[in-house]
Amino acid sequence: xxxxxxxxxxxxxxxxxxxxxxxxxxxxxxxxxxxxxxxxxxxxxxxxxxxxxxxxxxxxxxxxxxxxxxxxxxxxxxxxxxxxxxxxxxxxxxxxxxxxxxxxxxxxxxxxxxxxxxxxxxxxxxxxxxxxxxxxxxxxxxxxxxxxxxxxxxxxxxxxxxxxxxxxxxxxxxxxxxxxxxxxxxxxxxxxxxxxxxxxxxxxxxxxxxxxxxxxxxxxxxxxxxxxxxxxxxxxxxxxxxxxxxxxxxxxxxxxxxxxxxxxxxxxxxxxxxxxxxxxxxxxxxxxxxxxxxxxxxxxxxxxxxxxxxxxxxxxxxxxxxxxxxxxxxxxxxxxxxxxxxxxxxxxxxxxxxxxxxxxxxxxxxxxxxxxxxxxxxxxxxxxxxxxxxxxxxxxxxxxxxxxxxxxxxxxxxxxxxxxxxxxxxxxxxxxxxxxxxxxxxxxxxxxxxxxxxxxxxxxxxxxxx
Amino acid sequence: xxxxxxxxxxxxxxxxxxxxxxxxxxxxxxxxxxxxxxxxxxxxxxxxxxxxxxxxxxxxxxxxxxxxxxxxxxxxxxxxxxxxxxxxxxxxxxxxxxxxxxxxxxxxxxxxxxxxxxxxxxxxxxxxxxxxxxxxxxxxxxxxxxxxxxxxxxxxxxxxxxxxxxxxxxxxxxxxxxxxxxxxxxxxxxxxxxxxxxxxxxxxxxxxxxxxxxxxxxxxxxxxxxxxxxxxxxxxxxxxxxxxxxxxxxxxxxxxxxxxxxxxxxxxxxxxxxxxxxx
Numbered sequence: 001x002x003x004x005x006x007x008x009x010x011x012x013x014x015x016x017x018x019x020x021x022x023x024x025x026x027x028x029x030x031x032x033x034x035x036x037x038x039x040x041x042x043x044x045x046x047x048x049x050x051x052x053x054x055x056x057x058x059x060x061x062x063x064x065x066x067x068x069x070x071x072x073x074x075x076x077x078x079x080x081x082x083x084x085x086x087x088x089x090x091x092x093x094x095x096x097x098x099x100x101x102x103x104x105x106x107x108x109x110x111x112x113x114x115x116x117x118x119x120x121x122x123x124x125x126x127x128x129x130x131x132x133x134x135x136x137x138x139x140x141x142x143x144x145x146x147x148x149x150x151x152x153x154x155x156x157x158x159x160x161x162x163x164x165x166x167x168x169x170x171x172x173x174x175x176x177x178x179x180x181x182x183x184x185x186x187x188x189x190x191x192x193x194x195x196x197x198x199x200x201x202x203x204x205x206x207x208x209x210x211x212x213x214x215x216x217x218x219x220x221x222x223x224x225x226x227x228x229x230x231x232x233x234x235x236x237x238x239x240x241x242x243x244x245x246x247x248x249x250x251x252x253x254x255x256x257x258x259x260x261x262x263x264x265x266x267x268x269x270x271x272x273x274x275x276x277x278x279x280x281x282x283x284x285x286x287x288x289x290x291x292x293x294x295x296x297x298x299x300x301x302x303x304x305x306x307x308x309x310x311x312x313x314x315x316x317x318x319x320x321x322x323x324x325x326x327x328x329x330x331x332x333x334x335x336x337x338x339x340x341x342x343x344x345x346x347x348x349x350x351x352x353x354x355x356x357x358x359x360x361x362x363x364x365x366x367x368x369x370x371x372x373x374x375x376x377x378x379x380x381x382x383x384x385x386x387x388x389x390x391x392x393x394x395x396x397x398x399x400x401x402x403x404x405x406x407x408x409x410x411x412x413x414x415x416x417x418x419x420x421x422x423x424x425x426x427x428x429x430x431x432x433x434x435x436x437x438x439x440x441x442x443x444x445x446x447x448x449x450x451x452x453x454x455x456x457x458x459x460x461x462x463x464x465x466x
Numbered sequence: 467x468x469x470x471x472x473x474x475x476x477x478x479x480x481x482x483x484x485x486x487x488x489x490x491x492x493x494x495x496x497x498x499x500x501x502x503x504x505x506x507x508x509x510x511x512x513x514x515x516x517x518x519x520x521x522x523x524x525x526x527x528x529x530x531x532x533x534x535x536x537x538x539x540x541x542x543x544x545x546x547x548x549x550x551x552x553x554x555x556x557x558x559x560x561x562x563x564x565x566x567x568x569x570x571x572x573x574x575x576x577x578x579x580x581x582x583x584x585x586x587x588x589x590x591x592x593x594x595x596x597x598x599x600x601x602x603x604x605x606x607x608x609x610x611x612x613x614x615x616x617x618x619x620x621x622x623x624x625x626x627x628x629x630x631x632x633x634x635x636x637x638x639x640x641x642x643x644x645x646x647x648x649x650x651x652x653x654x655x656x657x658x659x660x661x662x663x664x665x666x667x668x669x670x671x672x673x674x675x676x677x678x679x680x681x682x683x684x685x686x687x688x689x690x691x692x693x694x695x696x697x698x699x700x701x702x703x704x705x706x707x708x709x710x711x712x713x714x715x716x717x718x719x720x721x722x723x724x725x726x727x728x729x730x731x732x733x734x735x736x737x738x739x740x741x742x743x744x745x
Contacts, residue, residue: 081687088703113687116699120683127588127684131595133606302506302709325502 224310319384
């Protein structure tokens with residue numbers, strides 16, 4: 001019996017191997033460029049492989065270049081490893097960008113490794129720190145928290161004045177710890193409102209006039225909330241948000257004139273009257289105006305794409321995928337304003353780790369290339385992660401894209417409201433507490449003031465203890 | 467008449483139970499054929515009007531799944547085999563052999579089950595890194611790193627010891643009379659009689675190892691060494707999951723476990739019927 005199990009599974013493995021596209025690009029004979037030393041597992045590579053090629057089961061040292069085959073090698077190639085944590089369409093864009101870098105920079109072969117989600121890569125980096133097996137460059141969320149680890153080279157020491165001026169100040173603020181620039185902005189997004197233009201029209205609203213203030217948001221959402229089959233339950237909701245509710249609440253707090261962190265950076269101050277008002281407005285959307293379902297954020301994205309929600313707050317990074325997946329006309333708008341407009345940045349950054357001077361230099365060259373004008377435009381067009389540089393306004397590809405996509409133009413216009421929440425040690429916990437506070441008021445199990453006070457008290461206790 | 471009613475009622479309950487158990491799998495297969503905006507439509511559409519079979523092809527090509535499958539199979543089989551062997555020997559010693567400190571040692575083994583897996587990740591990682599400095603085939607990013615930490619299983623020892631304890635002493639006496647040593651007794655009599663427990667252990671170990679995500683992610687960097695669970699992550703994203711592709715991948719990742727279970731399930735049923743000796 002056990003033999004049968006063993007045999008069938010081995011047979012499965014052999015069949016799988018035989019049917020597989022070869023994951024390793026076969027090294028060419030005398031190429032002017034070098035095949036990337038490890039597997040880039042993307043559809044373009046797979047399509048090129050013949051179905052009968054069986055991948056070698058052992059490590060593939062044959063693919064690693066032994067010398068740089070350029071005509072007049074100026075120096076030996078400096079191999080660097082790059083870890084990243086983006087999946088789906090965005091991950092594919094990153095892999096394509098790295099492949100292009102490898103083609104055009106044969107002296108810096110980059111080994112790119114997918115490392116799961118932001119939480120996964122954070123775990124891996126911690127493990128790698130203790131074992132001293134860190135990569136040379138990594139892309140991660142919450143990068144400034146690594147500032148005090150002692151293993152990174154602060155970007156502030158490497159960046160040129162030109163870059164400092166060219167990249168929007170909000171992005172630099174997002175990557176600071178204290179006053180030092182720690183990481184390099186790469187994929188950044190702003191929270192926006194996606195709305196269903198068809199539902200707007202059906203509700204008698206102007207599809208080209210999305211809400212611009214909190215009051216308009218509540219009113220328009222009310223017009224969009226419908227019980228379509230008269231069974232007493234609401235099938236179409238006016239508003240919902242993605243699961244990272246803390247981000248949108250943070251934006252609202254800032255739109256109301258409130259602050260997250262005190263000026264001396266020693267405690268959180270979102271339980272100020274402005275902050276409580278923001279949470280109260282959120283609670284009212286659920287319990288008073290009844291335009292948002294309580295605690296159903298996990299389904300919000302899918303519901304919106306299926307046409308069951310009028311408006312949704314979500315990351316601008318999803319612009320490309322939402323536009324592709326939805327079967328209706330999608331509109332995009334910056335978040336509505338209150339006393340001011342505010343678009344707190346989200347996203348992730350590049351970190352360079354301390355290794356050898358040559359590798360650090362190569363890593364910096366790689367980082368600069370990945371964040372140059374053409375690539376930041378490319379990332380924007382294929383996803384919705386916003387362009388980092390002011391100088392790209394002349395970029396031809398960008399101009400064409402903006403002409404063809406009014407939503408993209410809106411995103412670029414909203415960048416003037418972008419700002420950064422300062423990074424502090426307890427940021428992760430603080431975000432979680434805010435999500436908890438939101439959950440409490442949505443389910444009406446606590447008042448806005450009590451919920452905010454509880455969240456701030458916990459975080460401030462942690463911060464005081466440090 | 468009453469017996470028929472009772473039988474029908476039991477059948478009804480079992481059928482309901484079966485439907486509940488099968489529904490997630492049905493949803494998985496159904497979703498794997500849908501486009502992104504059909505996934506959460508309500509009321510749920512079980513059979514999509516335009517099934518997208520390309521989801522399977524796209525999912526397969528999004529990551530080097532062929533290689534991942536080979537790795538997962540090798541690792542899961544190796545760990546299962548290793549666990550069966552080490553647990554059998556250890557459980558036999560704990561159940562059938564008297565030696566000083568036996569019960570205390572068993573208690574220590576048992577208490578090791580209470581250490582959360584996450585606490586041992588970094589120490590294990592460091593140990594493997596040191597092994598790697600000694601010999602690359604034993605270091606990080608190798609089969610050794612993926613298999614070795616799991617070959618000994620306190621759970622396996624516990625499970626098999628309980629099973630071995632139920633075997634009557636008369637069996638051992640009979641074996642000794644026939645000239646069998648301890649090892650012979652283990653191999654010829656105890657193991658064949660403990661098939662249900664061994665099958666259970668094999669299934670759980672295989673499943674746990676097949677589903678293992680965090681350890682392979684932490685310990686491997688190259689695509690030649692990674693497992694299918696890491697492949698599934700390619701569809702789980704910051705901007706939301708690609709449900710159709712994810713479910714398609716989930717279907718072919720779950721298939722081996724289902725096959726293993728179908729092959730092994732006879733042992734469970736057998737275990738209920740067989741005892742060995744009538745007392």
